[in-house]
Amino acid sequence: MTRDLTVAEVRLTPVLVADPPLLNTQGVHQPYTPRLIVEVVTADGTTGLGETYGDTKYLELAGPLADRLVGRRVSDLNGLFAEAGEVAVDSSRVFGQVDVGGLRGVQTADKLRLSVLSGLEVACLDALGRSLGLPVHALLGGKVRDAVEYSAYLFYKWAGHPDGVAAEKDDWGAALDPAGVVEQARAFKERYGFTSFKLKGGVFPPDEEIAAVRALAAAFPGHPLRLDPNGAWSVETSLRVAEELGDVLEYLEDPALGTPAMAEVAARTGVPLATNMCVTTFAEIKEAFTRDAVQVVLSDHHYWGGLRHTQQLAAVCRAFGVGVSMHSNTHLGISLAAMTHVAATVPGLHHACDSHYPWQSEDVLTERLAFEGGAVRVSDAPGLGVELDRDRLALLHRRWLDDDGSLRDRDDAAAMRAVDPDWVTPAVPRW
Numbered sequence: 001m002t003r004d005l006t007v008a009e010v011r012l013t014p015v016l017v018a019d020p021p022l023l024n025t026q027g028v029h030q031p032y033t034p035r036l037i038v039e040v041v042t043a044d045g046t047t048g049l050g051e052t053y054g055d056t057k058y059l060e061l062a063g064p065l066a067d068r069l070v071g072r073r074v075s076d077l078n079g080l081f082a083e084a085g086e087v088a089v090d091s092s093r094v095f096g097q098v099d100v101g102g103l104r105g106v107q108t109a110d111k112l113r114l115s116v117l118s119g120l121e122v123a124c125l126d127a128l129g130r131s132l133g134l135p136v137h138a139l140l141g142g143k144v145r146d147a148v149e150y151s152a153y154l155f156y157k158w159a160g161h162p163d164g165v166a167a168e169k170d171d172w173g174a175a176l177d178p179a180g181v182v183e184q185a186r187a188f189k190e191r192y193g194f195t196s197f198k199l200k201g202g203v204f205p206p207d208e209e210i211a212a213v214r215a216l217a218a219a220f221p222g223h224p225l226r227l228d229p230n231g232a233w234s235v236e237t238s239l240r241v242a243e244e245l246g247d248v249l250e251y252l253e254d255p256a257l258g259t260p261a262m263a264e265v266a267a268r269t270g271v272p273l274a275t276n277m278c279v280t281t282f283a284e285i286k287e288a289f290t291r292d293a294v295q296v297v298l299s300d301h302h303y304w305g306g307l308r309h310t311q312q313l314a315a316v317c318r319a320f321g322v323g324v325s326m327h328s329n330t331h332l333g334i335s336l337a338a339m340t341h342v343a344a345t346v347p348g349l350h351h352a353c354d355s356h357y358p359w360q361s362e363d364v365l366t367e368r369l370a371f372e373g374g375a376v377r378v379s380d381a382p383g384l385g386v387e388l389d390r391d392r393l394a395l396l397h398r399r400w401l402d403d404d405g406s407l408r409d410r411d412d413a414a415a416m417r418a419v420d421p422d423w424v425t426p427a428v429p430r431w
């Protein structure tokens with residue numbers, strides 16, 4: 001049978017997904033967060049799924065980039081990427097330097113395009129795999145492991161969103177001190193079997209966060225631990241934390257903001273540094289690697305530009321002797337499946353990947369992906385191996401349609417102002 005894998009239609013559906021009140025250095029997560037669900041439909045009726053950020057700046061680009069995909073074959077990804085630079089990006093969306101207002105580093109025109117292209121790429125690979133009867137990992141050269149290990153992503157957290165704020169309830173309880181963090185870690189371990197723990201820091205003064213990591217080390221001896229204050233500390237504070245926690249940390253993640261500060265910290269401590277803030281584009285690699293500023297790059301296929309770029313990044317890291325693992329923002333099961341397929345193909349993945357998925361009680365899939373022993377099994381079913389639940393998609397899209405605009409762009413500082421009207425995103429270094 002000859003298949004026609006020409007893209008006939010791209011469906012773009014923004015949704016709002018429930019999110020618990022997770023604290024970070026900028027504020028707190030809003031009760032709902034935007035994501036974009038991508039469906040690529042081929043002329044012969046195969047549908048591939050993708051997912052990426054759903055904030056307005058990404059939605060603005062998604063239509064024009066999807067238009068460039070229509071009429072191409074799903075296998076013509078290089079052609080799509082080559083042409084994507086012709087799609088204009090509103091200059092008000094671009095910051096050439098490390099964007100303190102975001103937790104994912106610089107915001108360049110290219111990175112915005114790549115963040116959308118990644119959703120289209122994943123959907124094309126899913127469609128291609130479904131059509132050929134091959135899993136996505138096979139299209140990427142084949143898996144080198146059968147399961148991908150993830151770490152428990154611990155957050156300081158309120159028990160619920162503030163009174164008067166419309167929100168879904170969650171059953172995780174509050175975590176605002178070392179005992180609360182340990183209790184949360186136990187729940188992660190019991191529910192999902194995670195054995196690595198990452199604490200999102202930059203929320204409380206460093207001594208409180210040091211105490212929380214010490215409590216984790218006492219409760220889970222020998223388990224890999226990480227602390228990530230999203231660049232909230234000065235070089236001197238970073239060095240002090242590294243000194244105090246050096247014996248229990250697997251790595252310290254973005255203690256200080258930007259490559260020069262990270263290089264200074266790295267030069268004066270033996271604790272490995274990881275980043276998803278100072279190496280977030282190919283252009284940033286040269287300076288960071290030649291200055292030995294980071295020892296582990298946390299890739300994120302969304303903003304690096306997809307699964308093939310993630311493999312390329314892993315190859316560059318390998319060449320420089322730099323470790324690689326994965327960063328995560330709030331995401332749904334389509335992205336977890338995509339992360340798992342690409343991670344399965346990367347040799348030398350020595351650190352458990354991050355995932356927000358356990359925090360998401362809602363999904364657009366007929367069946368949620370499962371963590372067993374802290375890992376997700378690599379699917380050998382055609383494509384990503386996940387199915388869209390159209391009713392769930394319609395429900396979460398309805399929530400997006402009904403929103404007055406206040407939740408369509410993630411704003412953790414705005415959410416914090418519900419309890420602290422004077423709150424502004426703190427300047428860094430904060431401590």
Ligand SMILES: O=C([O-])C(=O)C[C@H](O)[C@@H](O)C(=O)[O-]
Nearest residue numbers: 024103230276327328329330
């Ligand atoms: O640095 C990181 O790992 C992140 O920025 C991950 C997420 O953005 C997390 O901090 C969040 O959503 O609050």
Ligand SMILES: [Mg+2]
Nearest residue numbers: 228253254276
């Ligand atoms: Mg990080």
